[in-house]
Amino acid sequence: MTDHDLHALSGAYALDALDDDERARFEAHLADCAGCREEVASLGEAAALLGTEPVEPPAAVRDAVLSGIRSIRPLPPITSEPAAEPVDDLAARRTRRSLVQRIAGTPLIAAAAVVLLLAVGTAWLRPWTEDPTPPPATAVEQVLRAADATRVDKEFPDGSRATVVLSRSLGGAVIQTEDMAPAPQGKVYELWLQRPDGAMVPAGLMPDDPDAELRLEGDATHAKAVGITIEPDGGSELPTTTPIAVLDLAT
């Protein structure tokens, strides 16, 4: 399963609509993908409002809960300090050891890494818990998370969809597609940034994937629109066909 496939699971994850395998894989992915974490959190907010008719549980439930909590200690909050400690400890010990010991100790360190990984994974079982080690943002994530990020959506008659997220402050644009039909044999989808004077500047080729996400090449600071055309494999310097889509960034 590719990252793109995993991104697309955010909604199903927010509704607990993944099977156990998918859930585990998606949670591992969440640890690395700030964009997905944010999306899952916001979709969870929307889901919580779906609600249903409130139904008062019987008083016996209340009694059982309130007496039950007396024997349960609330878990401590997650703090990044203690999570980091064992690693530092290990690292310190590791530097003190001889080479032989170091080699002998490698599986231990690997095991510790697995434990840490599990701990991080577990932390993401609940999307609202804090990430002890936020990974550096990718070029795509930087745009998606930019304070001035704006979205432009385009839905095609066949139900497929393209979204452009633009951050003028970063001069970056990201395109996300869903369910795009493959380009015809020997052809490719090419992306274009339209300059204010109307000229189309090549901005990269879409990967051969119905659900893709990539950052457009070039500076989008002043781009007027993002266009998609069908070009011969390898792409063209200038559009040779009428765009199948033009997403207007001016609004």
Place this chain on the structure above:
Amino acid sequence: MDPVTGNAAGAPHQGAPAGAVPDLGALLKRSARGDEAAFAELYDATAARAHGLVLRVVRDRAQAEEVTQEVFLEVWRQSGRYDADRGSALAWLMTIAHRKAVDRVRSAEAATRRDVTYEETNRSVAHDETAEAAHASLEARRVRAALAHLTDVQREAIELAYFGGYTHTEVAALLDLPVGTAKTRIRDGLIRLRDSIGVGR
């Protein structure tokens, strides 16, 4: 936040005036420090809402009551893990409730699990109920309006997943969608819902 009160036996759940809504995040925080009175207040403010969701998913009354009890014990246990920066306390609690309810129906698959026929023949009813419950508050009216903006497939996919407890693969089969498209419809629909309600961003 949807002002839902859990007091008034038999009273219609119209939602309390905004001023009367307890700060759920603060109650969670106090609970994490072992404050049982705060937790009781949290329970009273949210139990009816959580139980309504659990009952809708689990269907069997006795089992739903067990699940709701588990949910609140878990909320107590996890109260210190709630992080206000990552979302509302209500969403956090409802996520726990939903997860527990779904775990119960999936593990009880063979026994008293809701059958597909019921869900299929009651799909439109289910939607009406969603709309009915939405009268409860201003927030919920916005949800109802937002639901109306979804395509039928998006709405059905979301409802089957959320209220039916089905996986996206099962939802695809129920709606005769190609495998892999239900997850997209669910995501599209939720994004549209989120953006039109204006939460989480």
